[in-house]
Amino acid sequence: MGAQWKAKHKEAAANAKGKVFGKLSKEIMIAARNGADPAMNAKLRMAVEQAKKASMPRETLERAIKKGAGLLGESVHFERLTYEGFTPHQVPVIVECLTDNINRTVSEIRVLFRKGHLGVSGSVAWDFDHVGMIEAVPSQPDADAELAAIEAGAQEFEPGDDGEILFLTDLADLDAVSHALPQFGFTVHSAKLGYRAKNPVTVSSDADREEVEAFLEALDSHDDVQHVYVGLAG
Numbered sequence: 001m002g003a004q005w006k007a008k009h010k011e012a013a014a015n016a017k018g019k020v021f022g023k024l025s026k027e028i029m030i031a032a033r034n035g036a037d038p039a040m041n042a043k044l045r046m047a048v049e050q051a052k053k054a055s056m057p058r059e060t061l062e063r064a065i066k067k068g069a070g071l072l073g074e075s076v077h078f079e080r081l082t083y084e085g086f087t088p089h090q091v092p093v094i095v096e097c098l099t100d101n102i103n104r105t106v107s108e109i110r111v112l113f114r115k116g117h118l119g120v121s122g123s124v125a126w127d128f129d130h131v132g133m134i135e136a137v138p139s140q141p142d143a144d145a146e147l148a149a150i151e152a153g154a155q156e157f158e159p160g161d162d163g164e165i166l167f168l169t170d171l172a173d174l175d176a177v178s179h180a181l182p183q184f185g186f187t188v189h190s191a192k193l194g195y196r197a198k199n200p201v202t203v204s205s206d207a208d209r210e211e212v213e214a215f216l217e218a219l220d221s222h223d224d225v226q227h228v229y230v231g232l233a234g
Contacts, residue, residue, distance in 0.1 A: 017054075019221060019223065020054055021051075021054065021056050021057075021060060022223060023098075023225075023226055024047065024050055024051045024054060024056060024064075025051075025056075025060065025064040026078060026098045026226065027047045027050070027098075027226070028044065028047045028048065028051060028061065028064040028065055028068060029064050029065075029067055029068030029076045029078070030068060030076075030078060030098070031043040031044035031046075031047045031068065032044050032064070032065045032066075032067075032068030032069040033068055033069065033070075033076075035069065036065050036066065036068075036069035036071060042175070044065070046178075046188070046190060046191055046192075048061065048065075049188075049189055049190065050189060050190050051064075053189050077100060078098045078099060078100055079098070079099055079100075079102055080096065080097070080098060081096075081097040081098075081099060081102065081105060081106075081109075081224075082094065082095070082096050082097070082121075083095040083097070083109055083113075083118065084118075084119045084120070084121065084122070084123050084124045084125055085113055085116055085117050085118040085119040085123065085124065086116050086117040086119065086124070087115075087116045087212045087215045087216060087230070087232075088115055088116055088208070088211045088212055088215055089201075089203050089204075089208050089211065089212055090117075090201065091201045091203065091212050091230060091231055091232050092124040092127050092128070092197065092201070092230070092231040093116070093124070093216070093219075093228060093229065093230045093231070094124065094125065094128060094195045094228075094229040094230075095109065095219055095225055095227070095228050095229075096225070096226050096227040096228075096229075097109070097222075097224045097225050097226060098224060098226050099224040104224075105224045108222065108224070109219075109222070109224075109225075112215075112218055112219055112222065115215055116215055124231075125195075127197060127198050127199060127231060128195040128196060128197055128198060128229065128231070129195070129196045129198060130171060130193065130194075130195055131155070131168050131169060131170070131171065131193070131194065131195070131196050132168065132169035132170065132171055132173060132174030132177065132178075132191065132192075132193055132194075133166060133167075133168060133169075133190075133191070133192055133193070133194040133196075134154070134166070134167040134168075134169065134174070134177060134178050134181065134188055134190070134191045135160065135164055135165070135166055135167075135188070135189045135190045135191075136164070136165050136167060136181050136186040136187060136188045136189060137162075137163055137164050137165070137186065137187055137189065138163065138165075138185055138186060138187075139182070139185055139186060139187040140185035142185065143184065143185030143186055144184075144185075145157050145159075145165045145167075145186075147184065148167075148181055148184035148185065148186055149167055151180070151183075151184055152167070152176075152177045152180035152181050152183075152184060153169065153173050153176060153177050153180065154167040154168060154169050154173075154177050155168050155169055155170060156168050164189070165186065167181065168196065171193060174191055174192075174193065175191070178191040194227065194229060195229035196229070197229070197230070197231030197232075198231075199231065200231045200232055200233035200234075201231055201232060201233060202233040202234065203232070209232075209234075212232060216228055216230060216232075
C-alpha cells in the first residue's frame with residue numbers, strides 16, 4: 001500500500017457514493033476558481049475526468065463548476081488542513097482535508113484519532129516522500145507501462161486496480177509527465193501531489209490489520225477528508 005488509502009468495496013454503497021461525490025465536488029469547485037472551461041483550465045479538466053470516472057451525475061458536476069466559478073452568486077471558501085499521526089499499531093498516516101469550518105474539522109479529526117495517535121506537523125512526514133501521482137490506464141493494446149514511465153520522465157510505476165497504473169514523479173515533473181503519457185498509449189485519469197511511505201509497516205496479525213483498516217476507513221469516510229496516505233505494507 002504505502003500510497004493513498006482506498007477503502008475496500010466503498011463504491012458498492014449508495015451513501016459512500018454520495019461521500020465520493022462530495023469530495024470530488026470540492027476539488028471541482030476549487031479548480032473552477034481559475035475558470036469554468038475545462039479546456040482552458042488543466043486542474044479543472046483533471047477534476048472533471050475524476051468525477052466522470054466515478055459516474056458523478058452531470059447536473060451535480062455542472063453545478064460544482066458553476067458554484068466554484070462564482071456563476072451562481074455564491075462564494076465558496078475552503079481551507080486545506082493536513083494532519084499527521086499513527087493508526088493503531090503505529091502505522092504512520094497523513095490526512096489531507098478541505099473544510100469550510102476549521103474548528104469543526106479540528107475537533108472531529110481529534111476524536112477520530114483517539115484510537116491512534118495524532119502527532120504534530122513533521123512527526124511522520126519525514127517518513128514519506130512528497131511526490132507527483134498520476135493514475136492512468138492503457139488506451140492502446142500494446143501500451144507498455146515501463147517504457148511509458150521511462151520516456152515520459154516518471155520515476156517509477158506501480159500496477160493498480162482494474163488495469164490502472166500509478167506513475168510516480170518528482171514534484172516539478174507532474175504536469176510534464178501527465179501531458180507526455182498519452183503519447184505512449186495511456187489515458188490520464190488523475191494527476192496530483194501526494195505522499196508515499198518510505199518504510200511501510202507490516203502489522204503482526206490479521207486482527208491487527210483489520211483494526212488498522214477500520215481506523216483508516218473511519219478517517220476516509222469523514223466529509224472533510226480528501227486523501228489519506230498510509231505507510232501500511234501489503
